[in-house]
Amino acid sequence: MTKKVGLLTAGSDCPGINAAIRGFGKAATSTYDMQVIGFRDGFEGLVKNNTMNLNGSALSGILTLGGTILGTSRAVPNSMMENFEPVDRTQDAINTYHANNLDALVCIGGKETQSVGLILKEAGLNIITIPKAADNDVPGTDQTIGFDTAREIATEAIDRLHSTANALHRIMIVELLGANSGWLTLGAGMAAGADVILIPEIPYDTAKITEAILKRNRSGKNFSLVAVAENARSKELNAFIERSRRMNEKLRSGEERAEVEAQLDRIKKQYANQTLLLSSKLEEATKLTTRITILGSLVRGGTPSAADRLFANQMAEKSVRMISEGQFGRMVCFSKGEIGSVPLEDVAGRTKPIPLDHSWIISAHQVGTCLGDDFELPIA
Numbered sequence: 001m002t003k004k005v006g007l008l009t010a011g012s013d014c015p016g017i018n019a020a021i022r023g024f025g026k027a028a029t030s031t032y033d034m035q036v037i038g039f040r041d042g043f044e045g046l047v048k049n050n051t052m053n054l055n056g057s058a059l060s061g062i063l064t065l066g067g068t069i070l071g072t073s074r075a076v077p078n079s080m081m082e083n084f085e086p087v088d089r090t091q092d093a094i095n096t097y098h099a100n101n102l103d104a105l106v107c108i109g110g111k112e113t114q115s116v117g118l119i120l121k122e123a124g125l126n127i128i129t130i131p132k133a134a135d136n137d138v139p140g141t142d143q144t145i146g147f148d149t150a151r152e153i154a155t156e157a158i159d160r161l162h163s164t165a166n167a168l169h170r171i172m173i174v175e176l177l178g179a180n181s182g183w184l185t186l187g188a189g190m191a192a193g194a195d196v197i198l199i200p201e202i203p204y205d206t207a208k209i210t211e212a213i214l215k216r217n218r219s220g221k222n223f224s225l226v227a228v229a230e231n232a233r234s235k236e237l238n239a240f241i242e243r244s245r246r247m248n249e250k251l252r253s254g255e256e257r258a259e260v261e262a263q264l265d266r267i268k269k270q271y272a273n274q275t276l277l278l279s280s281k282l283e284e285a286t287k288l289t290t291r292i293t294i295l296g297s298l299v300r301g302g303t304p305s306a307a308d309r310l311f312a313n314q315m316a317e318k319s320v321r322m323i324s325e326g327q328f329g330r331m332v333c334f335s336k337g338e339i340g341s342v343p344l345e346d347v348a349g350r351t352k353p354i355p356l357d358h359s360w361i362i363s364a365h366q367v368g369t370c371l372g373d374d375f376e377l378p379i380a
Contacts, residue, residue: 003103004035005323007054009068010042010076010109010116012297014134014146015304016312018062018069020108023316025054032324037100041071042109043116047080047089049096063309066302068108076116090119097125104323108132108145111180111351114331118348126328128319129344132312134300135176136183140347141333145315147184148307150177150299154188157295158225162192165223171213171282171290175275177299178229180351184299186360189227189369196224196370198232198278201353202361204372205235206278210285212370217286224288228275230296232372237274314339 007024009017021038028034036054039045052058052070062069077093079086097105097120104126107113110133117129131138132145158174165172174194176185182199189197196212198204213224275292283290304312315332318339322330330341354361365375 002033002035003323004037004101006037006039006046006051006097006100006102006105007070008039008042008046008105008107009070009072009132010107010113011072011074011132012110012134012300013067013072014132014300015066015149015302016145016308017072017108017132018065018067019304019309019312020130020132020145020316021054021069022059022062023313024106024320025059027317027320028323029055032320034320034323038070039096042073042075043077043093043107044073044075044080045071046096046105047075047077047092049099051100064303066300066304074112076112078116078119090123093120094123094125102126104128104328106130106319106323110144111138114138114140114344115348117331118329118344121329121344126323127344128322128328128341129331130315130319131331131333134184135178135181136187137179137181137352138331138347139350139352140331140342141335143311143334145308145312146300146304148311149302149305150184151187151191152305153299153302154184154227154295155191157293157298158188158192158194158227161293162225165225169222169288171224171226171279171286171288173226173228173275173279173282173290173292175228175230175292175294175296177296179231181353182229182232183352183354185227185229185232186354186364190360190364192225192227194225194227194369196226196228196372197364198226198228198372199354200229200231200233201356202371202373203233203235203238205374206281206285206372208374209278209370209372210282213282213286213288217288222288226278226282228278230275232274234274234278 038052038054040050077090080089106128108130117127121127134146134150136147161172279290318332
């Protein structure tokens, strides 16, 4: 009997999603004789039963397109905003699944999608997820759809700023996506030869950064390139948060402690983005004009790289095979050079920071890149 499967794209957009939609639709219909429907605008479409057919004509000409033909949103069924209040619409999503007589639902998305996928799996639905994220922050997989293109765009942007920094003798600060991890910033920063790279995993010391820039000046290099993740934070802010947290644990208990923890998390989010403050401090300390370029969502758009198109197609084709083999409740992943899958329980609600012993961090230190920490090259 022909299987009927649903497909949606959730969270932020990134390059390669349409390539995944195309790969999934073609493999499902051509090789496995499945019927495929898409849900518009992420989980909102699932909750509201807003569908579109993903037939041959719908899949034509989308391989090189950025964005997603299905549309997307950051809404999740268990906390959808209605009249400015979060409402649990999980049951509506379940009802839509059954109303369409689906045999499986594939969700392409980031960290939040993995958590929703687990909720729907535990409700008895046949769920498979495919990870996408421009900043590569989904756990359980070495790489996500969209990361290669985002890194290329960010690298080219830093490359272009190099000549301006050199000509005008400036410190050029480039802020990149990286709310929880520094994969994009570190990868693009190293590829472009940034002099300073600041990531969330390593709280930075402004004095160390200043020292590195002044050292370059003394050697005749009167400009510097700084790549900084949006949520990189200083040691001072980190120490303040940790001191406050320890004091809270010591002085309070129960609901009071939970309330203060929530306040500390809000403070952390509010002040984690210190790029403007960093710029001001560096300009004052070095006497060099400092300028900030915020790439933000720019790295999410445009034509996906060849590598991302190929990768998205492989991930999508794997998900179709998993449906055929009855492997549900899992996320497609890329690990140790191979496409595989992991249980949603292993990835839902988790993050993927860069390990401090990762080869990228070691390489950055070895070539003399300042990461704002206390590392010093060993004396030969």
